[in-house]
Amino acid sequence: xxxxxxxxxxxxxxxxxxxxxxxxxxxxxxxxxxxxxxxxxxxxxxxxxxxxxxxxxxxxxxxxxxxxxxxxxxxxxxxxxxxxxxxxxxxxxxxxxxxxxxxxxxxx
Amino acid sequence: xxxxxxxxxxxxxxxxxxxxxxxxxxxxxxxxxxxxxxxxxxxxxxxxxxxxxxxxxxxxxxxxxxxxxxxxxxxxxxxxxxxxxxxxxxxxxxxxxxxxxxxxxxxxxxxxxxx
Numbered sequence: 001x002x003x004x005x006x007x008x009x010x011x012x013x014x015x016x017x018x019x020x021x022x023x024x025x026x027x028x029x030x031x032x033x034x035x036x037x038x039x040x041x042x043x044x045x046x047x048x049x050x051x052x053x054x055x056x057x058x059x060x061x062x063x064x065x066x067x068x069x070x071x072x073x074x075x076x077x078x079x080x081x082x083x084x085x086x087x088x089x090x091x092x093x094x095x096x097x098x099x100x101x102x103x104x105x106x107x108x
Numbered sequence: 109x110x111x112x113x114x115x116x117x118x119x120x121x122x123x124x125x126x127x128x129x130x131x132x133x134x135x136x137x138x139x140x141x142x143x144x145x146x147x148x149x150x151x152x153x154x155x156x157x158x159x160x161x162x163x164x165x166x167x168x169x170x171x172x173x174x175x176x177x178x179x180x181x182x183x184x185x186x187x188x189x190x191x192x193x194x195x196x197x198x199x200x201x202x203x204x205x206x207x208x209x210x211x212x213x214x215x216x217x218x219x220x221x222x223x
Binding site: 004006009031033040041042043044045048050088090092095096097098099100101 | 112141143148149150151152153156166167198200205209211212214215216217
């Protein structure tokens, strides 16, 4: 079982600031997914990355997959209160293994 | 389409009681999953069903059983609830398993408290 470490565990910032969350493992991922979960709801997929070095952009969100496919990051530019939530990374094998999550609070 | 539905939304059990959590999906997905979510521990896979008629253990299967009733429905049973099973339970579905290329669609969760 791959162990996924997410950091930081909690991040509180003001609206308009930038933030980055990280997902790391000692093992190589075949692919990785990022999900966002809002309070009282289930997670929703943001992106899937499959190629080492890949960068994907989703509006103000930028996702990077490390060259060695052992790490990934999510960067949010000019964060808004609507970005508040729990961000989870999931590494793929036969089934997904999730990290512990990063809880993000964007204050207006 | 309702997506993934779960019942009940909330449940309180006493230690030793049993219950079944129900999950249904209307997206014609082949694969279904049960997770539990505890503070600071993300989602941990309890059981999954790659296709109708098959079930496999995940990371934390002890104390649980599952049934893939048909392609739409996947239930999770706690035979003798324990306080350590207090958690939020999520059901999910996807077109298939493997390769991480399939999006998982999650239900709204069941909040279970065992006293």
